[in-house]
Amino acid sequence: MSEQKYIYNNGKFSKESYELDSKLDSNEVLVKPLRMLICASDLHHMRSQKDTPIVLGHEYVGRVTQVGDSASLSIGDLITSTACLHCNECKQCEAGFTNFCENRDWLGFENTGALSTLVKFKDHHLVKLPKDISLKQASLFEVASIGYQAANLIKIMECECDPIVQSSTKEILICGAGPVGLFCALAAEKLGYEVTLLEKVSTRAKKATDLGFKCLLLPEVLMSKDHHHKFNFIIDATGDVHGAGAFRYAPMLGCYRFKMVVVGKYLTDPKFEFSILNNMGATLSFMRGTPISALQSVVDEWKEDIVKWEPHLITHEYEFDEVEAAYETTSDLNSTCKIMIKVQD
Numbered sequence: 462m463s464e465q466k467y468i469y470n471n472g473k474f475s476k477e478s479y480e481l482d483s484k485l486d487s488n489e490v491l492v493k494p495l496r497m498l499i500c501a502s503d504l505h506h507m508r509s510q511k512d513t514p515i516v517l518g519h520e521y522v523g524r525v526t527q528v529g530d531s532a533s534l535s536i537g538d539l540i541t542s543t544a545c546l547h548c549n550e551c552k553q554c555e556a557g558f559t560n561f562c563e564n565r566d567w568l569g570f571e572n573t574g575a576l577s578t579l580v581k582f583k584d585h586h587l588v589k590l591p592k593d594i595s596l597k598q599a600s601l602f603e604v605a606s607i608g609y610q611a612a613n614l615i616k617i618m619e620c621e622c623d624p625i626v627q628s629s630t631k632e633i634l635i636c637g638a639g640p641v642g643l644f645c646a647l648a649a650e651k652l653g654y655e656v657t658l659l660e661k662v663s664t665r666a667k668k669a670t671d672l673g674f675k676c677l678l679l680p681e682v683l684m685s686k687d688h689h690h691k692f693n694f695i696i697d698a699t700g701d702v703h704g705a706g707a708f709r710y711a712p713m714l715g716c717y718r719f720k721m722v723v724v725g726k727y728l729t730d731p732k733f734e735f736s737i738l739n740n741m742g743a744t745l746s747f748m749r750g751t752p753i754s755a756l757q758s759v760v761d762e763w764k765e766d767i768v769k770w771e772p773h774l775i776t777h778e779y780e781f782d783e784v785e786a787a788y789e790t791t792s793d794l795n796s797t798c799k800i801m802i803k804v805q806d
């Protein structure tokens with residue numbers, strides 16, 4: 462039976478049939494994507510895509526349907542992966558930075574994505590998921606791993622021997638209370654930081670508050686000097702598909718020598734002001750995806766959090782044939798958090 466996938470090209474989705482060779486190398490695995498979630502980086506790629514068609518979908522849960530002779534998975538296993546499909550052999554992979562693999566493919570940004578009914582992987586791309594959770598819950602692990610990785614990058618940047626960092630409370634500001642920002646907040650809290658979220662959409666701020674976080678609205682933060690030059694650590698999790706994220710506010714909200722992780726991309730050039738960043742002595746780190754170890758850690762450690770959070774996060778569900786409507790819904794930041802597409806059962 463032929464498979465089906467949605468291809469995005471020049472502003473339009475089209476459904477196409479395709480065949481996958483079922484002859485597998487020994488470490489190859491065939492996977493049926495079951496549920497996928499729309500991510501802000503999908504929107505970036507849709508905007509920048511020119512002439513090379515893409516198959517979207519990198520936040521997903523799938524079921525293994527066929528395995529090569531020595532593959533480390535079994536038929537029926539529920540799996541997910543990172544967006545970066547690494548080679549497992551290059552220097553970066555050997556050092557654990559699989560998200561910087563020198564021979565990578567990208568899931569959901571090139572010609573393979575979860576918006577299709579069958580995908581071939583190498584077994585080392587995949588992380589096995591627990592059996593006792595729903596497909597909705599299972600679809601959230603990849604986006605959770607982005608938050609996990611961002612907070613852990615802050616931890617790496619934090620200098621243990623810095624007397625100021627040691628003596629003061631470790632205040633972290635997380636800009637953007639969308640799904641990534643919320644998972645950054647969860648990870649940062651688990652690492653012992655005192656978390657403040659910053660959001661401009663009031664319904665999103667309320668969701669963050671409902672989940673137990675302190676969340677401030679952008680105008681109150683900009684107006685009140687109480688929040689200025691306060692934060693040692695900042696994560697920009699806005700993944701801004703409309704502008705230049707929260708970067709421009711960082712020198713006002715960060716204290717001297719603030720450390721900042723930028724997750725994802727901005728639509729427009731943030732125009733880094735060298736003299737201001739120099740004056741502040743800022744340290745910046747830019748995140749590109751997550752290593753597979755971060756995804757594995759989230760699967761091992763965050764099951765209970767994800768089960769608890771799923772009803773708050775997945776706000777919309779669409780069928781496979783409603784892909785266009787699903788992506789159109791993303792423009793409504795007030796009512797959406799995560800939008801799910803049921804690829805198949």
Ligand SMILES: [Zn+2]
Nearest residue numbers: 500501502520
């Ligand atoms: Zn994503």
Ligand SMILES: [Zn+2]
Nearest residue numbers: 548551554562
């Ligand atoms: Zn590699």
